Amino acid sequence: MRPRLVFVHGVGGPRDPDAECDVWLRALAEGARAAGHSRRVLDLVRGWAADARFAYYGDLFGLTPQAQGDVPDEDDEETVLVGSLLREALDERLQEPHTNDEGRVLRHARAQLTQDGPAQGPGAAARKVLSAANTLLSLPGLRTCGGWASAGLMVGHLRQVARYLRRGEADEEGLTLDVRVRRPVERALDPVGPTIVIAHSLGTVVSTETLHxxxxxxxxxxxxxxxxxxxxxxxxxxxxxxxxxxxxVERWLDYWDRDDLVTAGTRLEKAVRPNDRAVRPVSRRVDSDGLSVHPAVKYLAQPAVAGPVVEAIETATHA
Structure with missing residues (x-):
């Protein structure tokens, strides 16, 4: 019996779930080949190794390709939360080793988020966040880190994290946005057999809450x-x-790239308590080519990521 393999995406614009599932599988197969599992590459791509599902919730954010980078002129709770997210990420990143030029940019962006003076007034928080995002995009590799062509797009994507965590935007049935976002993940999980879950970015938050x-x-x-x-x-x-x-969860592997600002380089075993079976996250650093490091496919193509996934699929198949 094939185990189930569930992919859970992160922030971003609208996407085709079937096409994304194929792209993620091919990236995983690339990583599997590099990890010495060449014989399983075709099985992964064709769906023979596992019953692959792509849990898609991006449409629930009501985004269009034209509007996904829009940031309100007025300050709202999501924009303020994005500013707090960036500040904490910058504080964590500044504690990690960095070059003098990188540190200068990081400190300047941090100062823009906290500046007082003439910039205060209506819309001040939004202006601070956009200014800091513009500064951060001057870092080598960060503009392509998340596929961000502009500061507005970067902030627009990070607002999705804030919208989920705000637990608002109830629909006509009274279901808040976070509840509706978790539903596709719930439906993708195997209620009886084993499910291997691979989650990215905001999807890691959604998946962890769903799996409880x-x-x-x-x-x-x-x-x-x-x-x-x-x-x-x-x-x-x-x-x-x-x-x-x-x-x-019987085993949890977490992967982060130093150039991925979203992770801030924080090991999850420091932030997440073990469960009653003493399972705790094990964080592992991976290093890509420094370009577009945040997209899921860059992580999946890493042999350090794909290898344990293939091994887990094989173990679950023969259990």
């Missing part, structure tokens, strides 16, 4: 470019508290 209510088994949870290490802004707003490994 899952009664099936998760032999492996893989998180890529997770913001959960931002303990004050993200971790403290997740549910349930205290932040803990879901009981359904």
């Amino acid at each position: 209510a899952h009664r099936g088994t998760v032999p492996l949870l893989v998180t890529l470019g997770s913001p959960m290490g931002l303990r004050s802004v993200v971790g403290a707003r997740m549910r349930p508290q205290p932040l803990q490994v879901p009981l359904s």
Whole structure:
């Protein structure tokens, strides 16, 4: 019996779930080949190794390709939260080794987020966030880190994290946005058999919260470019508290790239408590080519990521 393999995406604009599933599988196969699992490459791409599902919730943010980078002129809760997220990410990043030029840019962006004076007034928070984002995009590699062509697009994508964590935007049935976002993930999980979950960016937050209510088994949870290490802004707003490994998870591997600003280089074992079976996240650093490091496919193509996934699929198949 094939185990289930569930991909959970992160922030970004609208996407075709079937096409994305194929792209993620091919990236995983590339990483598997590099990890010495060439014989499983065709099985992965053709869907023979696992029942692959792509849990898509991007349409729930109501974004269009034209509007996804729009940032309100007026200050709102999401914009303020994005500013807090960036401040914490910058504080964490500044504690890591960095070049003098990189440190100068990071400190300047940090100062822009906290400046007082004439910039105050209506819309001040939005202006600060956009100014800091513009400064950060001058860092080599960061503009392509998340596929951000502009500061507005960068902030627009990060606002999705804020909107999820705000727990608002109830629909006509009274279901808040975060509840509706978790539903596609819930439906993708195997309620009886094993499910291997690979989640990226905001999807790591969504998946972790979803798995607390899952009664099936998760032999492996893989998180890529997770913001959960931002303990004050993200971790403290997740549910349930205290932040803990879901009981359904038997193993958790977390991967982060130093050039991925979203992760801030924080190891999740410092932010997430073990579950009752003593399972805790194990964080591993990966290094890409320095370009477009945040997209999921860059992580999946890493042999250090793909190897354990293939091994988990094989173990679950023969269990």
